[in-house]
Amino acid sequence: MKLATIRTADGTRAVRLDGDHLVDLGYADLGELFAEADWRTRAAASGARHPVEGADFAPVVPNPSKIICVGHNYTNHIKEMGRNLPDYPTLFPKFADTLLGAHDDIAKPAETDALDWEVELAVVIGTAVRRADERQAADAIAGFTVMNDISARDWQFRTIEWTQGKIWEASTPVGPYVVTPDEVGGVRPALAVRTVVDGQVMQRDDTGTLLFDPVFLVRYISTIVTLRPGDIIATGTPAGVGNARDPKVFLRPGNTVVTEISGLGTCTNKVVEA
CATH class of the missing domain: 2.30.30 (SH3 type barrels.)
Known part of the structure; x- marks a missing residue:
């Protein structure tokens, strides 16, 4: 469905x-x-x-109780950022106020000149779980959707803790659909992901190359906190972000950014002045 x-x-x-x-x-x-x-x-x-x-x-779930994001989860992206492969997932939160619909405009905050794109496979929870085992974690996944984890890189790297660059209000498109696992090959899907900015492909990869797959992430995060119906886990972004390019490339008003995952759909968003 x-x-x-x-x-x-x-x-x-x-x-x-x-x-x-x-x-x-x-x-x-x-x-x-x-x-x-x-x-x-x-x-x-x-x-x-x-x-x-x-x-x-x-947004597919307008008011989730929590949004947990994962950094450093595609091998190519980790390498382009100059880091070692992690032993454990890197987690940070978002809030419901950050979410946008799949086709809403993204208002560029006046406070940043380093607005970046990040296509992500997002897991949507359908059953409350705490300390889930393998079966419970798989059963808790209602489906998958597309997220664009828009990041203000200049704010993100002000400190060693990223959250302030990730939680700008009305900055994160998610949708348009939650697609149940049976339609995309199960709870560990291998789906093509890409980002296109003004017709130029910026990111391209496959969710089958995730270091920490959706079931692992549900198990890991539910060890820390109860995951509730409607909660969202963003599984990380592949190589090709603007901040890692030479020279760096960032979103400007007038750009159109398209994030898409095969079988799930497309977020198409125009960047506008705040």
Whole structure:
């Protein structure tokens, strides 16, 4: 299934893709849907239909209880940043206020001149888990979506701790769909990922090369804290970020940045003045 949250005149709605229409599932958003123990059954329900064409996609889960991001998780990206392969995942948080819809504009903050792109496979949790074993971790994955972990590099590297460069308000497109594992080859999918800026390919890789795969990350993170329905894990970005180029290249107003993952969909966002 491909599931989404869309904005309508009556508020946001959780929907399922059915051909060229989106079927209303009776919930305000996917976070509400995933909170139901039998959400998979409920996601097959029939309801009002909205055309896909012209749909206004909200963040797939507008208000997750937590967003955990992983750094240094593609071998090529680690090497381009001049670092050694890590023994454990590098984790940092985001907040719901950072999220954008898949086609929303990205307003470049006036405070940064180093706005960078990062295409990421994002895991969406469908079942609460703590200290998950292999089976529990796999079962907890509702599906996958696309995230663009937009980063203010000048703020990120002010200190050895990255968070301040990663949590700018309304900076992180996520969506348009949450795609269930059965549609993409399971809970450890090997999917082509890429970023295109104004028609130029900047990043290209395959999620099969992740150092720490989605099941491992659910197990690892749930050891630390309970993962709840609707929570998001961003699994890291491959080589090709603007900060690692010579000379460095950053996003400017007027740019269009496209982040896409095969089988999941595309975030297409125009960069505008704040």
